[in-house]
Amino acid sequence: MHSVIASPFLEQHTLVRPGSRGGALLPEVRYEELRTHDPAEPAPAWLVDAVRGQWPDLDVTNRPSGEYLLVRQPSSWGYGKASWEVNLGCNYDCKHCYLGLKMQSGMPWKDKRRCLDVMAEAGVLFLQVTGGEPTIDKDFMRSYRHAFELGMMITVSTNGSLLWRENLLRLFRECPPYRVTVSMYGATKASYDALTQRMGAWDQFVQGMNAARHARLPLRMSIVVTEDNGHEERDMVDLCQRWGVEYEVFTNMTPTIYGGGEVLTAQSKEHLRVRKQFTGCNAGHTFFHMDPHGLVSICKIGRDDQISLPHEGIEGLARLGAIADRLMLRTGGCSGCSLASSCRVCRPLAKHYQEAKAPPVAYCRHGDKKAG
Numbered sequence: 001m002h003s004v005i006a007s008p009f010l011e012q013h014t015l016v017r018p019g020s021r022g023g024a025l026l027p028e029v030r031y032e033e034l035r036t037h038d039p040a041e042p043a044p045a046w047l048v049d050a051v052r053g054q055w056p057d058l059d060v061t062n063r064p065s066g067e068y069l070l071v072r073q074p075s076s077w078g079y080g081k082a083s084w085e086v087n088l089g090c091n092y093d094c095k096h097c098y099l100g101l102k103m104q105s106g107m108p109w110k111d112k113r114r115c116l117d118v119m120a121e122a123g124v125l126f127l128q129v130t131g132g133e134p135t136i137d138k139d140f141m142r143s144y145r146h147a148f149e150l151g152m153m154i155t156v157s158t159n160g161s162l163l164w165r166e167n168l169l170r171l172f173r174e175c176p177p178y179r180v181t182v183s184m185y186g187a188t189k190a191s192y193d194a195l196t197q198r199m200g201a202w203d204q205f206v207q208g209m210n211a212a213r214h215a216r217l218p219l220r221m222s223i224v225v226t227e228d229n230g231h232e233e234r235d236m237v238d239l240c241q242r243w244g245v246e247y248e249v250f251t252n253m254t255p256t257i258y259g260g261g262e263v264l265t266a267q268s269k270e271h272l273r274v275r276k277q278f279t280g281c282n283a284g285h286t287f288f289h290m291d292p293h294g295l296v297s298i299c300k301i302g303r304d305d306q307i308s309l310p311h312e313g314i315e316g317l318a319r320l321g322a323i324a325d326r327l328m329l330r331t332g333g334c335s336g337c338s339l340a341s342s343c344r345v346c347r348p349l350a351k352h353y354q355e356a357k358a359p360p361v362a363y364c365r366h367g368d369k370k371a372g
Helices: 028-035 045-054 109-121 140-149 166-174 189-196 201-214 230-243 262-266 309-327 347-355
Strands: 004-009 012-016 023-025 069-071 081-085 126-130 153-158 179-184 219-224 246-250 287-290 295-297
Touching: 004 028, 012 028, 012 045, 023 045, 028 045, 028 069, 081 109, 109 140, 109 309, 126 140, 140 153, 140 166, 179 201, 179 230, 189 201, 201 219, 219 230, 230 246, 287 309, 295 309
Parallel strands: 004 069, 081 126, 081 287, 126 153, 153 179, 179 219, 219 246
Antiparallel strands: 004 012, 012 023, 287 295
16 A cells, blocks of 8 residues: 655646645756666665655665555646535534535445546546535445545545544545545533534544544544533633643534525624635636545535436536636626625625525625724
8 A cells, every 4th residue: 555645736836745735846857757667676765865854754775665655647638626525414403504404315436436436537636525414424444445446535524423433534544645634523421412413422532632632634624613512612712722632613604505594593693704805716727626426516615507427427527627617706686786896705606605594794795893
């Protein structure tokens, strides 16, 4: 199994290691040298030095490069990142969840495998695997392993409730993730179980986190602040700091992917934050999102005009850039806005808020008391 990956990434070439945040840029000539190198032979001296310098614990001296190095092939499609909802099912029923109805459904294994192959062909190096709760999917483990074998750096977004399972920990030892991002819904059993609407959820979370920290997984916490747990924001931060885990705090709730506003009631008004100005993104151009049925969209929010990857294959991605450009236009409820130049949300997200009949203060400068 490889422990180092040399790969094109967007307009550059990079050297990365599964399980590690570090990496190094490769000149194109060096990448081409590795691409044509005989894997039965030891790697060039410069690569041995680069690996030693970046990851001192990894000694590849005099080893055939094929034992540890995977060289990804070039792609003309230009996609470096993707996210994939393995399913919408979950063992929680969180009040704020933007997925709405959480039904366990999706593709058969052969289609999942085909979609991962297409992602690799499209150039995807960094893959986020999410849900629902991805670890409850019957094909999660073999999907994860196949993505790893294709040379992807994988982030798993999870509620952490099953991270104590030995089969998962063994998988992560054999195929290290780039990151495991765990959502945190409270600092006490009462608030955590209330928000997730599952008795015993807090106990599972703590059990999973203890196992994950013991296994030294590359953890990051997503602290979700709502009406139920807002009074524990400081306690959640303190717990992450005691655990020695990096974290990010999320306070703004969004409508469901179906445009439903029912989850907005979970918003803590005291914790509603002013969003940063939206300055554009490369959704649909350098990254994309795939839902449980293999339908590709520009991102998790802009799901209009989806492309069926199982049926259209990689050729379907040729239409994604034009779809992205169209979805980003200020149309509908935002057309003619005098404050568009300093807007804080992209057009697809604004559309979700408008369909949910959310108050402008939740997403729009027209909701500001001082807006002109």
